[in-house]
Amino acid sequence: MPRNLARREQLHFYADLAAGSPADSAAHALLGLIRVVELQIEHARAASGLSHNEFMALRYLLQAMREGRSASPGDLAIMLDVSPATVTHVLTRLEETGDARRVPHATDKRAKVLLPTAAGAAKIEATYGAFHDAVAEVLSATNWESLRHLEGVADNLVARIVAEWPVDHTAEPARL
Numbered sequence: 001m002p003r004n005l006a007r008r009e010q011l012h013f014y015a016d017l018a019a020g021s022p023a024d025s026a027a028h029a030l031l032g033l034i035r036v037v038e039l040q041i042e043h044a045r046a047a048s049g050l051s052h053n054e055f056m057a058l059r060y061l062l063q064a065m066r067e068g069r070s071a072s073p074g075d076l077a078i079m080l081d082v083s084p085a086t087v088t089h090v091l092t093r094l095e096e097t098g099d100a101r102r103v104p105h106a107t108d109k110r111a112k113v114l115l116p117t118a119a120g121a122a123k124i125e126a127t128y129g130a131f132h133d134a135v136a137e138v139l140s141a142t143n144w145e146s147l148r149h150l151e152g153v154a155d156n157l158v159a160r161i162v163a164e165w166p167v168d169h170t171a172e173p174a175r176l
Contacts, residue, residue: 030157044127050097053080053090058099061116062124070105071114099123 018024045055060079064071077087091114094100099120105111116124139147 040131044124044131047127048123050099050123051090051093053082053086054093054097054099056080057087057090058094058116058120059124061100061114062121064114065116065121073102073112073114076114094120 015027045052048055048058050058057076057080060076061071064075073084073087073091076082076090077084080087080090082090091100091102095102097120098117100114100116102112102114105113142150
């Protein structure tokens with residue numbers, strides 16, 4: 001199969017909209033955005049030199065640190081949807097690469113707290129920096145009314161998708 005057909009398939013919209021209508025154009029623009037975000041995440045992961053689970057774990061640890069939360073191996077097992085043995089392997093690898101470390105819990109000496117290192121944080125920030133800068137630049141140059149409208153449409157889409165599919169309804173949708 002030609003590569004361009006496989007790439008275009010990811011942009012196919014499976015609902016009936018009048019071709020060339022504003023809704024059709026908006027749907028395809030949205031699918032294009034989703035696709036470029038997926039590609040950027042994979043590009044960032046590949047540039048980091050980490051496996052998928054290592055990359056996702058490091059992102060989770062960095063976010064937990066930014067929010068002032070502690071992260072445990074059990075948290076990672078739930079977040080990655082993997083076994084404790086897989087988490088141990090991921091953490092060992094992140095420690096070997098200098099991207100994360102396990103430290104004793106402040107009150108429970110049997111437990112470990114997981115922390116990204118400065119090098120690990122820099123690795124994630126370096127791989128996402130240009131992407132997030134581009135998003136911030138375009139949004140900052142967009143007028144307030146358009147942004148409020150975009151936010152409303154996006155929130156409506158998220159609400160509808162969450163209502164239609166069996167997803168974790170307790171998790172707040174990610175925002176840039």
